[in-house]
Amino acid sequence: MKVLAFILTVIAGILLLSVLDDLPAWGDAQSPANSYVAAYYLENAMEQTHVPNVVTAVLADYRSFDTMFETGVVFVVVIGIMAILRRGSDSTVDRKTKRPPHAPPDAFILGVATRFIVPFMQMFALYVIAHGHHSPGGGFQGGVILGASVILLAMTGELKSALGKMTEKWFIILSALGFLIFAGVGLVCMFYGGNFLDYSALAPLLGGDPHTAAIMARYHAMLWVEIGVAFTVMSAMFAIFAYLSSDGWMDRGL
Amino acid sequence: MIWTFDFSLLLLVVITAILSLTLKDLMGAAIVFGTYSFFMCLLWTVMGAVDVAFTEAAVGAGVSTVFFIATAYNIKKEASD
Numbered sequence: 001m002k003v004l005a006f007i008l009t010v011i012a013g014i015l016l017l018s019v020l021d022d023l024p025a026w027g028d029a030q031s032p033a034n035s036y037v038a039a040y041y042l043e044n045a046m047e048q049t050h051v052p053n054v055v056t057a058v059l060a061d062y063r064s065f066d067t068m069f070e071t072g073v074v075f076v077v078v079i080g081i082m083a084i085l086r087r088g089s090d091s092t093v094d095r096k097t098k099r100p101p102h103a104p105p106d107a108f109i110l111g112v113a114t115r116f117i118v119p120f121m122q123m124f125a126l127y128v129i130a131h132g133h134h135s136p137g138g139g140f141q142g143g144v145i146l147g148a149s150v151i152l153l154a155m156t157g158e159l160k161s162a163l164g165k166m167t168e169k170w171f172i173i174l175s176a177l178g179f180l181i182f183a184g185v186g187l188v189c190m191f192y193g194g195n196f197l198d199y200s201a202l203a204p205l206l207g208g209d210p211h212t213a214a215i216m217a218r219y220h221a222m223l224w225v226e227i228g229v230a231f232t233v234m235s236a237m238f239a240i241f242a243y244l245s246s247d248g249w250m251d252r253g254l
Numbered sequence: 255m256i257w258t259f260d261f262s263l264l265l266l267v268v269i270t271a272i273l274s275l276t277l278k279d280l281m282g283a284a285i286v287f288g289t290y291s292f293f294m295c296l297l298w299t300v301m302g303a304v305d306v307a308f309t310e311a312a313v314g315a316g317v318s319t320v321f322f323i324a325t326a327y328n329i330k331k332e333a334s335d
Binding site for chain 1: 301305320324325
């Protein structure tokens, strides 16, 4: 069986390599990927959205519906992992028999270094979220870094002290809140007469010169959307780590 | 672009990919998979896809490695019990 699988893999690999020549060259301006939508985005993104980073313009504006449900997928993942791995509080009897007590790791330097590095990580994460319009990054990456900072605390200290700052209840609340912020921005756009997630419809909220207001409305709405994504991703990352590392008991980290 | 740099990156990607599949030790495989993600991230950067590289560094090399290690750690404990 193993030999058969190996032969099949080699044949598939050879087939894949044999069509390598037909792929467009890297950076080819005439390739299908570059000649239709990508060209449109590159030519019109600055004029239509006024966001310097085209990637963010595509993700948070042109294809914001896509991004919204991506956030929804992350939320569903948290619910799924909770449903599979969580052990309810009624299993405390089980815990005493199956889960021997565990002394916290006595690593003084590790703890101090972590507590020193975490504020910087969180500051950088906030910068990545807020500066996603101009530079690489955005809600997703910033949210992951925020989540990683809490995960670092949970890894070096006890999981419980990290959970003291962010309890199980908050996983659900925060990850739902993030999706709600995203969808809420879209709904507010509808109330102001635009399409769902058509940010420029929010211009009357800001007032002033209509043209500038439309640009600023896009800017602010995109920031809110990024904040929503960051909320969901941050709580999702920490929730997944907490359940995986403690095997669902939520009593200690690694 | 410097072709030697590119080539060595690609070579390292392939080596770490094969290594992470063949290693018997789960913890080691998880860590090698993290390095694979990191080399992928460098490759994205070389190709100019900085946003993708950023995501790869944060999610692939960072958080998902931690998830794998957490899982491998618990599996190991259960196996030794």
